[in-house]
Amino acid sequence: xxxxxxxxESAAHSVSGAIGSSLxxxxxxxxxxxxxxxxxxxxxxxxxxxxxxxxxxHPIYWEATEHSKxxxxxxxAASASFRIATSAVIREIAPGDSGQQxxxxxxxxxxxxxxxxxxxxxxxxxxxxxxxPYQREAAGTYEPLLQWSPLxxxxxxxxxxxxxxxxxxLNPRKQGQKFDKLAEVSDAAIPANFAELxxxxxxxxxxxxxxxxxxxxxxxxxxVILGTPAGWGNAYGFNLREAVLGAGLVxxxxxxxxxxxxxxxxxxxxxxxxxxxxIQSGAIDSIQDDSKGSEAAPxxxxxxxxxxxxxxxxxxxATVEFALVELPSNLQDLTRxxxxxxxxxxxxxxxxxxxxxxxxxxxxxxxxxxxxxRPGHPDLPSRYQLQQRLQGSAFGLQLLExxxxxxxxxQHQESFVLDIGQxxxxxxRRDLESLVLVPFVQQLNRELNALFSRAGMSPAGIxxxxxxxxxxxxxxxxxxxxQKLPNAIVVQDWELEVDRDISATHNSALTxxxxxxxxxxxxxxxxxxxxxxxxxxxxxxxxQQQYSxxxxxxxxxxxxxxxxxxxxxxLQLLERQGVNTSTCKSRILEILSGKLxxxxxxxxxxxxxxxxxxxxxxxxxxxxxxxxxxxxxxxGYRLNIEHSFVVREYLGLxxxxxxxxxxxxxxxxxxxxxxxxxxx
Numbered sequence: 001x002x003x004x005x006x007x008x009e010s011a012a013h014s015v016s017g018a019i020g021s022s023l024x025x026x027x028x029x030x031x032x033x034x035x036x037x038x039x040x041x042x043x044x045x046x047x048x049x050x051x052x053x054x055x056x057x058h059p060i061y062w063e064a065t066e067h068s069k070x071x072x073x074x075x076x077a078a079s080a081s082f083r084i085a086t087s088a089v090i091r092e093i094a095p096g097d098s099g100q101q102x103x104x105x106x107x108x109x110x111x112x113x114x115x116x117x118x119x120x121x122x123x124x125x126x127x128x129x130x131x132x133p134y135q136r137e138a139a140g141t142y143e144p145l146l147q148w149s150p151l152x153x154x155x156x157x158x159x160x161x162x163x164x165x166x167x168x169x170l171n172p173r174k175q176g177q178k179f180d181k182l183a184e185v186s187d188a189a190i191p192a193n194f195a196e197l198x199x200x201x202x203x204x205x206x207x208x209x210x211x212x213x214x215x216x217x218x219x220x221x222x223x224v225i226l227g228t229p230a231g232w233g234n235a236y237g238f239n240l241r242e243a244v245l246g247a248g249l250v251x252x253x254x255x256x257x258x259x260x261x262x263x264x265x266x267x268x269x270x271x272x273x274x275x276x277x278x279i280q281s282g283a284i285d286s287i288q289d290d291s292k293g294s295e296a297a298p299x300x301x302x303x304x305x306x307x308x309x310x311x312x313x314x315x316x317x318a319t320v321e322f323a324l325v326e327l328p329s330n331l332q333d334l335t336r337x338x339x340x341x342x343x344x345x346x347x348x349x350x351x352x353x354x355x356x357x358x359x360x361x362x363x364x365x366x367x368x369x370x371x372x373x374r375p376g377h378p379d380l381p382s383r384y385q386l387q388q389r390l391q392g393s394a395f396g397l398q399l400l401e402x403x404x405x406x407x408x409x410x411q412h413q414e415s416f417v418l419d420i421g422q423x424x425x426x427x428x429r430r431d432l433e434s435l436v437l438v439p440f441v442q443q444l445n446r447e448l449n450a451l452f453s454r455a456g457m458s459p460a461g462i463x464x465x466x467x468x469x470x471x472x473x474x475x476x477x478x479x480x481x482x483q484k485l486p487n488a489i490v491v492q493d494w495e496l497e498v499d500r501d502i503s504a505t506h507n508s509a510l511t512x513x514x515x516x517x518x519x520x521x522x523x524x525x526x527x528x529x530x531x532x533x534x535x536x537x538x539x540x541x542x543x544q545q546q547y548s549x550x551x552x553x554x555x556x557x558x559x560x561x562x563x564x565x566x567x568x569x570x571l572q573l574l575e576r577q578g579v580n581t582s583t584c585k586s587r588i589l590e591i592l593s594g595k596l597x598x599x600x601x602x603x604x605x606x607x608x609x610x611x612x613x614x615x616x617x618x619x620x621x622x623x624x625x626x627x628x629x630x631x632x633x634x635x636g637y638r639l640n641i642e643h644s645f646v647v648r649e650y651l652g653l654x655x656x657x658x659x660x661x662x663x664x665x666x667x668x669x670x671x672x673x674x675x676x677x678x679x680x
Contacts, residue, residue: 037530042317046524124159149392223255231343233598262323268529315471376439543583549597
């Protein structure tokens with residue numbers, strides 16, 4: 001079990017790093033303690049290693065093996081990339097006695113043209129929040145089934161397998177194996193416990209580390225830290241952890257933490273990280289030509305002058321993440337309770353849809369019996385349906401590709417002429433701004449107002465706003481924030497670099513535009529922030545990591561019976577079972593009051609992502625048929641014993657399909673206090 005450093009250890013290492021003697025550096029390198037930060041986004045994956053002993057941060061990059069470099073591979077740098085596309089090429093094989101067969105052919109490339117018989121799995125972050133894969137029958141399909149397009153449904157285990165395949169590129173034991181030797185599985189349902197996962201078309205390196213040192217680091221990780229949207233439930237974090245274990249990055253029982261993306265964004269901006277070279281932040285904008293096998297410089301994040309009221313905005317493809325925090329003078333005093341986080345589920349993907357609906361389709365539905373989403377609004381059921389329709393046709397996929405590029409191109413020129421098949425458009429920047437951008441910013445403004453109200457802060461009290469993500473780099477976002485926050489410095493992280501020569505491009509099918517949009521030249525700042533969490537253990541929400549809501553639900557069913565007990569009596573029973581209830585009282589009360597753990601069942605909105613047969617899942621219907629706990633306002637709570645057998649059986653199915661100990665607490669060794677009472 002890995003441990004994070006104490007405040008005294010951090011201070012000691014800062015002093016030793018400042019000395020900078022060759023002897024001190026050598027001693028630090030003898031006992032490195034490695035933590036891996038992984039930023040899994042809708043469009044790209046980035047990662048970084050932190051040696052907590054020396055405070056050196058090493059962004060990871062990928063290179064393509066020779067046999068994987070094909071003419072149709074897009075979105076990958078000529079030599080190496082700090083960011084790879086979150087995509088997987090799936091080959092479906094003719095059905096046999098064991099059912100439909102699929103193999104993963106490659107990962108990490110965006111492809112505009114697909115060979116016959118191949119299926120490109122992209123944008124599969126969102127499905128991972130819907131639910132946890134499980135088998136209703138021993139040899140059955142893993143449920144739930146996702147409605148990928150009008151004519152294609154896939155098991156939720158398939159995108160989970162795609163994440164495993166991407167993460168396996170970070171495993172030295174998996175690199176160099178041929179992708180055509182991937183195991184085949186039946187019925188497009190990937191077993192949750194998929195032990196062997198050879199993926200070979202990408203190999204990784206790390207800035208500042210030789211290949212040998214990197215292999216040693218990745219083979220001896222003390223922990224893995226992952227990011228998540230703040231509003232997503234337990235299922236998403238559970239699935240990410242399962243993918244980490246399936247890729248063999250760490251052994252079961254090792255620390256795998258999930259933290260909000262906004263916290264990682266802040267840490268990337270303010271964490272002082274020492275290294276032996278003294279190279280400053282931003283010096284590593286691209287991989288050096290001689291990086292293969294050489295000691296390139298590790299990334300240095302300078303100590304920041306940021307203090308006081310701070311807004312963090314991380315606008316990606318799936319969500320816009322907000323957080324407000326009052327930064328203390330000593331960052332070691334910063335805790336998870338200091339952050340007020342909020343998610344807005346209309347971001348880059350929704351923006352693309354609005355471009356299609358408002359500028360290209362002009363509110364035409366092409367015969368689809370769906371309600372089109374309002375520009376700038378989440379309208380999730382409508383957006384899910386629209387995405388399924390667009391993913392179900394070649395024309396729809398071309399529209400999505402066009403929208404992705406138009407939102408970049410029209411930031412740098414007044415208009416763009418676009419032809420797809422027989423369709424012709426002359427798209428104007430002013431129309432994009434008035435019909436798409438303005439409604440989007442208006443909704444962001446409403447969300448931010450609500451966040452200020454929740455946090456008890458005012459726009460005038462914000463000293464700095466930190467923006468990250470593809471949409472967060474937009475000039476329009478910075479203009480809006482400068483107006484909204486009169487006393488703030490707005491800092492943007494330019495993850496999306498655009499070649500200005502694109503302004504002269506006229507393209508009939510956007511087949512050449514992609515070469516001008518480089519998603520991979522910059523280091524992944526969020527991944528660096530995730531890895532840097534190892535320096536600030538007090539920021540992690542330890543009770544949430546230690547006691548999942550699934551575990552608390554299970555324990556409540558263990559201690560409660562037909563007798564009505566007061567809330568205090570229930571807490572005493574849980575404490576006899578070893579549960580530190582002082583850290584999770586509010587969550588226990590929510591479960592007793594009828595709120596099932598987020599992620600146990602799909603939300604009402606997420607049902608639209610599911611195939612019809614999964615929407616009528618008998619396990620879910622049985623769970624929702626009756627309340628699990630009966631409440632007597634004056635006396636307390638008792639268990640619906642008969643109904644508890646239904647819930648127990650379902651939790652048992654989830655647990656049996658996973659490598660994690662779903663129904664047990666996670667043991668975490670911490671050097672920070674965790675026994676504060678929530679109600680005091």
